[in-house]
Amino acid sequence: MHVLWRGDTLQRLRLVSGLILFTFAATHFINHSLGLISVDWMHEMQKWRWVVTRSWPGTIVLLAALLTHASLGLYKLAGRATLRLPRWELVQILLGISIPFLLLPHIINTRIAHVFFNVNDIYVYELAKLWPASAIIQSLLLVIVWVHGCMGIHFWMRLYPAYRRIFPLLLTLAVIIPLSALGGFAVAGSNVAAAIEIPSVFANLKVLTRWPDAAASESLAWLRNLARIEFGAVLAVIFGCIAWTYFARVAGPKVTVAYTSGPTVRVPQGPTLLEISRMSRVPHASVCGGRARCSTCRVRIERGSYGLPPPVFPEVVTLGSIGAPPNVRLACQIRPEHYLIVTRLLKSETAGPEDIAIEEADSAGVEKTLAVMFVDLRDFTRLSEKRLPFDVVYVLNEFFGVVGAAITEHGGWIDKFLGDGLLAVFGQRDGVEAGCRQALRTARDVDLALDHINAKLEAELGRPLAVGIGIDAGPLLVGRIGYGESVDFTVIGNPVNVASRLESLTKERDVQLIMSRGVVRMTGWIPPAALTDQVSVRGVAEPVGIIMVKRGRELPADVLALRAEEKEKEKPAAWTAGFWGRR
Incomplete structure (x- = not known):
């Protein structure tokens, strides 16, 4: 199996849904960048995008991708035994959590307003709504979505040698697209704001876009607040689950894990060995973030392998790709329940993207x-x-x-x-x-x-x-x-x-x-x-x-x-x- 497609079914679903959403965001931001030329150009490209995104198949795919990606991300967060994570992973999680608070109101102002209140949410309508009152918030949303998506793609693709060869080109695009999108938003927003200062122009715009009346505006505002409150409640439940799991494990049975180079730790049963290392502040390499795509977190089981269940499909594929012997397992996949002595086979400070190819060389x-x-x-x-x-x-x-x-x-x-x-x-x-x-x-x-x-x-x-x-x-x-x-x-x-x-x-x-x-x-x-x-x-x-x-x-x-x-x-x-x- 190709290195980019490794992992369990839920990981692959999260990956595919994320790629769909990133593709939508990229085309949307490129559409923004046409504002550097004119609002008319923005409308022309928007028409072509809506042929796909506002068709029934496109709507179903986008909605499914959004719900799947968000749900699986929250599910994974709720199941974490520790929040001691690499900095990049913490940043990506925090960015992902912040997106719904900014994105859900934007969806309500556009798609929901269009479907339920018959608003013609073309670019000129959104620009008139957002500029300048919500320009900073909308720009922040754009940057957060883009950085979150680029981080996900980078830490997924860096396992692929060909990616490192084209990285400079992709990095250039990753900088140019959001900058040009922000520039297009600012230029077009300023032009529309200046135009609607003329009362007759603003009146014509309201007719053209079927501007929501007072009752519709109040309903949309209520929906925006409701969306934020509901997502905040979901997050409260998620962190409540993390806290409950933590205290339940603290009160539950313990397991001893000894690292051959030290230390020996006694921790609650349940977390993976990689999570145990992080909880105990034991340096442990993990390039893919514990998704069973790479083998950098692998350990050799010196004693206690009898108490571990056999590897499942994702682990079998990854270990098979390096010809690992039977006593080598992925720390992100095993959950010790009995005394275990392990040797970390890769040093955490050396397992970066540049040297992963050579680090993957095992005894063979x-x-x-x-x-x-x-x-x-x-x-x-x-x-x-x-x-x-x-x-x-x-x-x-x-x-x-x-x-x-x-x-x-x-x-x-x-x-x-x-x-x-x-x-x-x-x-x-x-x-x-x-x-x-x-x-x-x-x-x-x-x-x-x-x-x-x-x-x-x-x-x-x-x-x-x-x-x-x-x-x-x-x-x-x-x-x-x-x-x-x-x-x-x-x-x-x-x-x-x-x-x-x-x-x-x-x-x-x-x-x-x-x-x-x-x-x-x-x-x-x-x-x-x-x-x-x-x-x-x-x-x-x-x-x-x-x-x-x-x-x-x-x-x-x-x-x-x-x-x-x-x-x-x-x-x-x-x-x-x-x-x-x-x-």
């Missing part, structure tokens, strides 16, 4: 073509033999500080530290070709940074620090390896072996940098024959073509130069520094 992993760089301090063991451990740690931290800064600056991430060296990976964000160029820029910056470190530490060390760098690129298995809280993402594959061998070879060849021919080919550089050679690498059947560079600063400037498409992407990137959220 995913294959990606990336660039790999090994960086190692030469002869550091001999340098550190006569030094105190504190001094050794200080030197290593100085070294790793400048190397790590260069790696993150150029879009890479540090996969692991290996004593006095490290393994870095490039190309996850921008592709392997860009990753190879990023690795070369990093090699240049590491070489230049050594001048600063050596100027600072050479007197203490007695000799300058030197490094060896090996770079290769190719298919890698990216996945989770380890046990318990020690599970972490890493890369495995032949390029890791080759890059490690090339780094070791730098000492034999008395150069700082050796890269494979494949890396050079992806950067577009044609090196002189004097820098090339072939070597045998253990585990690789064919000899590997290599290019040797004496110092990173000697790499050609045209190879290191940022290409046009990279200028906006390659920045000092907190995005990469925290990509895996492990350090």
Whole structure:
């Protein structure tokens, strides 16, 4: 099942009804924007919209969508065990609650007035009614509806990789449509307000629109107040249900849940494990908000799985999409009733929309073509033999500080530290070709940074620090390896072996940098024959073509130069520094 269609039946109904309402709102707001041109244009588009929205089928669909979306939203709110939610979800709920208070009176003034009081509620009628007396309230309604809908679509679509590619375009439209709608409303409203100051024009308008008389206006005002009161009563019942459920659970049986990295909590039975984490302030990833669409809230059941019912359809589909083993469950779907020990498999601070694709790699992993760089301090063991451990740690931290800064600056991430060296990976964000160029820029910056470190530490060390760098690129298995809280993402594959061998070879060849021919080919550089050679690498059947560079600063400037498409992407990137959220 497609990631966007996952979830139970009620979630899919809420999704479909929300999309219908958002489509109606979007076309309505685009209609508003024509007020920047003229009220006549607004009326022309309104005629075409009414062919659909005011037909019997259109009316039934819109009414069903409105009732379904509102009812299911309130039903879900009433069933929540805790209101400790991510900020985005709280904002969306608050916006959704506020909409009926503003929208129901507007519906009464338009559709209800048209159906029951024979009002011709064309644009000029509404503009005369709203501007300027209710302009602020109506503008606020427009913004709230639009933001609420855009949030829903964004947090639904961000699970889909293609969405991230077109996000800038959609964001532009999401800004332009409401701004132009507000502008059209203001311009057209001002024009109509100015026109009806002439008594004869206002009299003609009343005849044209069948303006409601005093009795009808009083009835409409009564209906508007009644709608607000009734919805307020519904909300009171909803929050009463939440409070009743809370106190009933507090007085009821309890369950103990132990997280392998701590803490152990004792809570009332009934909430899902995700809600238990939120109630207990235990950080727990959940990109989709607990709708069983993603698998970021998944946990491994270390003990107590016997007391859990088998997964239902939405959970089966989502876990099956990542090939999860039987002891892995979605925290948003299980409701513990017996003692449970669980391990959270994803860290909450790393499970954002940008990195969800790689986070979804489970023990089976995913294959990606990336660039790999090994960086190692030469002869550091001999340098550190006569030094105190504190001094050794200080030197290593100085070294790793400048190397790590260069790696993150150029879009890479540090996969692991290996004593006095490290393994870095490039190309996850921008592709392997860009990753190879990023690795070369990093090699240049590491070489230049050594001048600063050596100027600072050479007197203490007695000799300058030197490094060896090996770079290769190719298919890698990216996945989770380890046990318990020690599970972490890493890369495995032949390029890791080759890059490690090339780094070791730098000492034999008395150069700082050796890269494979494949890396050079992806950067577009044609090196002189004097820098090339072939070597045998253990585990690789064919000899590997290599290019040797004496110092990173000697790499050609045209190879290191940022290409046009990279200028906006390659920045000092907190995005990469925290990509895996492990350090």
